[in-house]
Amino acid sequence: MLVLDEEQTRAALPWPELIEAIAAMFAGECVMPVRHHHDMDVPGEESATLLLMPAWVPGLYAGVKAVSVFPGNVRRSLPAISGTYLLSSGATGExxxxxxxxxxxARRTAAASALAARYLARPDAEEMLVCGTGRLSLNLMLAHGTTRPIKRYRIWGRSEQAAQKIAAEARAFGLDAEATADREAAARTADIISCATLSGEPLISGEWLKPGTHLDLVGAFKPSMRESDDEAIRRASVHVDTRAGATSEAGDIVQPLKSGVLRLSDIKSELAELVSGAHGGRSHDEEITLFKSVGAALEDLAGAILAYETVAGRK
Structure with missing residues (x-):
């Protein structure tokens, strides 16, 4: 049995291959039950969340991920997200x-956003704003840079020091990146905006979005959380990773549905429909697009299979 630590997992999941593996899984016959979602009290701070996410490809592979999200870890200089993935044979259970x-x-989430951007962001997108300074921030920059010719990256965070740190890490990868304290100004010029936060209130106003912007909402995975406002929903063509997940868990979708700002029929597609060609994605250069993801277990399974087959020498 293989045991892959953080560094080994990262090395086994290069961006181009991971993006293609996720696309293939969305186009395939993966079985993905509704995930378990449990709130856990943490005395003296924000509640934590336990997620259990199973998926399998009949006869080939089966897997389950157990993930915990502890928002209070930011004050302990620890990652908010931690977890383990168990991959088994779909034929024997081994x-x-x-x-x-x-x-x-972190990597499959960023890869799924980059996959969506392949269909929804302008092909000539050159400037990206990232809101958030957690583990996903650098991953989002690297993944989106795989599918679009991005030349300039800006990072905004509630902590300027944290934003500066992420910008320095991005520059170490050869990216033209800088921290910004002016979220609005950066949003007004960005071609792609990615938000990966645990915000309880909107960070991006629809009024800031220039024609052609692609808004990628990765965080805010509870109905009470939100990264975009109603005006962003009104102005954008809305797409999601899965309708079932986004309409039950994502505040950026659940809240507008509840208020009537968004109707179920307004959701243009889910990622499987973009991959299959059932929906054509961006329709013109001036269109504002919005992609909301809450994560799908098949993405984890795709990544786990890729990592296993890469390390085990099966590819």
Whole structure:
């Protein structure tokens, strides 16, 4: 049985291959039950969340991810997200691999956003704003840079010091990146805006979005959380990773549905429909697009299989 730590998991999941693996899984026959979602009290601070996410491809592979999200970890200089992925044979049930769940989650989440941007962002997108300074921030920059010719990156965070740190890490990868304290000004010029936060209130106003902007909402995975306002929903063509997940868990979708700002019929597509060609994605250069993801277990399974087959020498 393979055991892959954080560094080994990262090395086994290069961006181009991971993006293609997720696309293939969305186009395939993966079985994905509704995930378990449990709130856990943490005395003296924000509640934590336990997620259990199973998926399998009949006869081939089966897996489950156990992930915990502790928002209070930001004050302890610890990652908010941690977890473990268990990959088994779909033919015998034999345990094949134990994979670092935090790194798998960060990379597959960013890869899914980049996959969506392949269909929804302008082909000539050159400037990106990232809101958030957690583990996902650098991953989002690197993943989006795989599918679009991005030349300039800006990072905004509630902590200027944290934003400066992420910008320095991005520059170490050769990216033209800088921290910004002016979220609105950066949003007004960005071609792609990615938000990966646990915000309880909107960070991006629809009024700031220039024609052609692609808004990528990755955080705010509870109905009470939100990263965009109603005007962003009104102005944008709305797409989601899965309708079932986004309409039950994502505040950026659940709240507008509840208030009537958004109707179910207004959701143009889910990621599987973009991958299959059932929906054509962006229709013109001036269109504002919005992609909301809450995460899908098949993305984890795709990444886990890729990591296992890469390390085990099966590819």
């Amino acid at each position: 345990m094949l691999a134990v994979i670092d769940g935090g790194e798998l989650t």
